[in-house]
Amino acid sequence: MTTAYLTHPDALRHQTPPGHPEQVARIEAISEALSAPEFASLLRIDAPLAQQAQLLLCHPEAYIDRIRKAIPAAGIYQLDADTHVSNGSFDAASRAVGGACHAIDLVMAGTARNAFVAMRPPGHHAETQTPMGFCLFGTVAIAARHAMERHGLTRVAVVDFDVHHGNGTQDLLWSEARSFFVSSHQMPLWPGSGRPEERGAHGNVLNVPLAPGTDGAGFRQIYEDAVLPQLDRFAPELVIVSAGFDAHRDDPLAQLSLVEQDFAWVTGALCDIAARHASGRLVSCLEGGYDLSALAASVAAHISVLMEKGA
Helix, strand or coil: CCEEEEECHHHHHCCCCCCCCCCCHHHHHHHHHCCCHHHCCCEEEECCCCCHHHHCCCCCHHHHHHHHHHCCCCCEEECCCCCEEECCHHHHHHHHHHHHHHHHHHHHHCCCCEEEECCCCCCCCCECCECECCECCCHHHHHHHHHHHHHCCCCEEEEECCCCCCHHHHHHHCCCCCEEEEEEEECCCCCCCCCCCCCCCCCCEEEEEECCCCEHHHHHHHHHHHHHHHHHHHCCCEEEEEECCCCECCCCCCCCEECHHHHHHHHHHHHHHHHHHCCCCEEEEECCCCCHHHHHHHHHHHHHHHHHHHC
16 A cells, blocks of 8 residues: 655646745645655655536536636736635646545545645635635535545545634535534634534534644644544544644744644544544645745655555
8 A cells, every 4th residue: 555645737827926825835845845755655646637527516516617717817816815816726726626536536446545635725715605715616525525426435534634714614514414524723713613513514513623822732632532532433434634734833824833743643643543444545635834844844744644554
């Protein structure tokens, strides 16, 4: 078995304004980190474009058409205060979705034990008909629905450790009884959702707010007490991870105090859940992380554990 790594040069064609935190350099920093010899055994695969039918798993056709029509021939178009598109943005976001769905296919076929998809823009803030928070399409929610519809899975866990609440994923999976969505996130912080009482239509949502300043010890304790036991009870047939690394202490957009070793620890814990219930099947998708050095080091730590667990 091995770990698959999916990305594509189209990730570099999604342009944002100068100074925007969700920048091309994020993928460049990750690519440089993963060029080190210890990552030579990764199964490197180009992320394919999503099929229209995959996008339709979570978004109505009118919304997809609206995003497509907003793409400018040149320059940058602003969808909201934070979310921008350029000429290459639709294909980049489509490959994020297509890469996540293909990663699901790879782990379900046994071609890889687990996978990491490094594409941008991120996806976990995109709601059913609303782009927001740098995001256009609900990548991990679509991947979860793909696993259910194509592979017949009835218990898919989605775990989001990005520092911001995965409001889009929650919206897209709110009524999906075959899913269990977990989000740990700083509160208070944008987008303001993610209260513990937000439980989903079937009790299938678990929100775990973290106070500003929470460090690695506090983060690990909360996962051990509140998250991992519930994941064990759910017994997922597949684990999907929204891997945002902006809870790092050096990240400029929030105030949590995690370091690379904390991301490695939670990665190992989620791999262990997957090993107990899902034959190790786990797919991780890049979300946030905006300090370039911290992002590169955190992704390297994350993938190192995936490779160790996937061997």
